Amino acid sequence: MRRDTFVLSLIWRETRNLVKSTSVSDLAWVVLGGSAFLAYGVGNAVVALRRGSEILRARQEPWIIVLLAVFALGLAGGVILSKVAWTRAFAPFLKALPLSISERRRMVAVAALSIGAPFVVLAGAGVGAACLRVDKPYAAAWGFGAAMTCAAGVASALFLHLFVANNEAPNDLSTPFANAAKSIPLPWLGAFDCATPAWLGVWACGLPAGTLRLTARLFATSFLFLLAAALAIGASLARHEAAPAAVAGMIGGLIAFMLSLRCHPLASPVLRTTPRGFTSTWLRLARLPLVLSAACFVGPASAAVIAEPSAWTTPIASGLCLLILNGVYAVFAGFFLNAPLLAALAFFIAVAYAGYESLEYGGAVIIGFAALIAFLWHESLRRYRHG
């Protein structure tokens, strides 16, 4: 086996084994359900294209937005692929093998790009087909452009991942917390994390023995948060409008919650073999992220009230909205357990799709969305209890 394709081959074998070990009924559900959803989505897209064909044929702006969306999709896909390939390249059974860091990086790049290539082609073909459907001139060029944009997204994510991961981890492959010199103790954390089960937040967030590792990623994230909050607050105060700061508070709070909520302890026998119920554990896991989310929300929300005191209901409404979104995401995180990235992706897709469908079916979509949440909740509960 060639070394460069080792990770790719590993992922292929894992996928094949996963399919083989899945029961026929589960496979039937996935294939039939997936096909039905795909057909429904394609049908919807075709109808939407027919409706807007006049505008889409004449104007360029919608297609620029499409290209941006394709880039974002490529970026998200690239992040997932890089992460999956990276974890394989540094799997425990490979750590002892005489593979240099550069060889491992090459293996990651080959795997991510090989798996990403069909999606790039699919994105290009999709946009090209849409152009053909509305008789847009230069359909092939638009399709090629979309494919290149998607490829740029995948490549950017891969490059960033290799760069960041290369700076953070790979010199020491032995322990995850070997770089103790860059950690700062958080003595006050015990007070926030003392409710039963004690230290659950520390465990879930992976804060080694209650300390915080100062990484470039942490600094970059904090800086972006502060910058976005400052810009939104500034905009609100300058224009005497509550909306920018209130919305920024809601988005910031949601992102903080999503970045900090980790539900992997729900899969651990440490909790599953104790007299601790699913609901209380799940709520306990959300506690620390909720505090963080509230902390991110309070500043901009206060600025919103100061900027436009008469519109005090705006920050309250955004706060309620944040609470609901946090709750919904917590259900997704509880379902996807060890895959927060997948949970985030599924959450965004579900919310976006529900929003899109509500344009056509109105409030009735909420019932379907609530049913989805109930289903995910029930499955998580069942898995916690019975594996």
Added chain:
Amino acid sequence: MDEGEALEVLTVRGVSAGYRGRRIVADISVALRFGDVLGLLGANGSGKSTLLKAVTGQIRLMAGTVAIAGVDLAHAPERAKAELGLAIDGPELPSALSGWQYLELVASIRSCAASDWPCGDVVSRLGLSAWLARPIAEYSLGTRAKISIAAALLGSPKLLIFDESLNGLDPLAAFEVKGIIRELAATGRHAIVISTHVVETVPALCTRAIFLADGRIVEHWNTQELARASQAPGAFESCVMKALNARALHSATVA
């Protein structure tokens, strides 16, 4: 429930369990009373860990029932698990927590102090004191086994389960753990299950033993048989080897 059942800490009746619809263990029935120490033996892949996962409520039963201290695990899992102490497998431990934090986590769930052991200061006995402030990620296999055993004993649960927990322990710690198990059994307030490949520890430690092969109990030894086996050095070991060889021969014939 009759009087006999009331005394049982663990009642396993006709249990079948496995993964993704495939049965790994089938028709297992075992009952443990206070003071019992059950040795669980079998080759790799014989179903020992699957059985223990079924008994501790980590996988769904395909058939049969499990009751811990008279409480049905399927109907009231939280209540049943209140009387269960499982020594978690090393890699499953929360590696981000320090040893002390892990003990506090388990203690908070069991509503007891983080030093509430039924047999003295387990941390000192197992030589864990120097490690408690460090993250579990830095622990060796043996140190992970020690913290796992210490956590399992917190709050004095009636049923204690050690799934190959003696593996990787240094001789001193292994001696201490065996001593702890004997002490707990002698109190008559606990029942203990030990799954192990260290065959020679079984007659010295256990009051009963069962041998699993292909997911079924194919051999069992009662207190008298184990006592007899422990009198002659290597007698029990050769008995188990015979059973293992017989199963290997049977499997080869079937294949």
